Amino acid sequence: MSGLIALLDDIGMISKMAAASLDDVAAHSVKAGAKAAGAVIDDAAVTPKYVHGFDASRELPIIWRIARGSLFNKLVILLPVALALSALLPAAIPPLLMLGGAYLCYEGAHKVAHWWTGHHDAEAHVHPEEDGPSLEETRVAGAIKTDFILSAEIMTIALSTIPVEDSLVMKAVILFVVAVAITVAVYGVVALIVKADDVGLHLAQRGRGLVAALGRGIVRVMPGVMTLLTVVGTAAMIWVGGQIITHGLYELGWGAPHHFIAHMAEEAAHAVPAAAGLVRWLVTAALDGVIGLALGLALVPLAIHVLNPLIERTVSPFFRRLRGGNGAAKKN
Secondary structure (H helix, E strand, O other), X not given: OHHHHHHHHHHHHHHXXXXXXXXXXXXXXXXXXXXXXXXXXXXXXXXXXXXXXXXXXXXXXXXXXXXXXXXXXXXXXXXXXXXXXXXXXXXXXXXXXXXXXXXXXXXXXXXXXXXXXXXXXXXXXXXXXXXXXXXXXXXXXXXXXXXXXXXXXXXXXXXXHOXXXXXXXXXXXXXXXXXXXXXXXXXXXXXXXHXXXXXXXXXXXXXXXXXXXXXXXXXXXXXXXXXXXXXXXXXHHHHHHHHHHHHHHXXXXXXXXXXXXXXXXXXXXXXXXXXHHHHHHHHHHHHHHHHHHHHHHHHHHHHHHHHHHHHHHHHHHHHHHHOOHHHHHHHO
């Protein structure tokens, strides 16, 4: 009898440890997702443009292909690299995080510069010289390449939120959960956004009364929703990128920007004691955003004239070989 009681006690302890581990995984996954908000929102804002110009029947299959590519990026390439860095070269994580932050600043500033100059992203338009299947392959490949950069930032941010003392297995589980959860969330939202017009049109044409009015309302508001999503995504990229840069500089020993932002935020919070927390956050985000925008604008010419051509000559061929080229993609 005493042996049975001891066994039950051991089972209870194991259950408590497992529950605590699950709680840790959930807590770290939520924290990582929140810190990666800029990259996540931008991912959701950018992806719908890749299905622009296609027949409605191809929209969901294209999103599914991009989602599969995103999971491949995160789980097959980035997760092992992140674990290897954590185990063998943890000192490289902060500089890599800052590199990702600089990329977010550049992407956000690049969009702001386009808005200022009135230029439009060429990728958002259908190229008439390409037929349907060829254009689809080009769009999917471009989306997966863009996703790789955003996914690398998401995974690096997630890794930076995990306590150093956690085991390699725990880190792997947390990164796996973050990768799957964010991919499902992003591309689930993208699918809803892309098909919202079709749903609204269907309701407007087939429904009556309030249902038809709801459908017409959806059709009317979706362009504004897309614009709002793009603006929010761009602002989030610049803010989060600037925050990563200032925090990284602080960790590397240059804390002047971090201390200045903290001081200004506290001064503003004291001036509005009724909403001190909100004001502190707003001022911090705004100043991080100013730093992110300034850095991003400085990086735009460097990226256009130096980094992008270099990536096209080195990284892009690697991806084509890794995924088997267009021929393998067409078999899917």
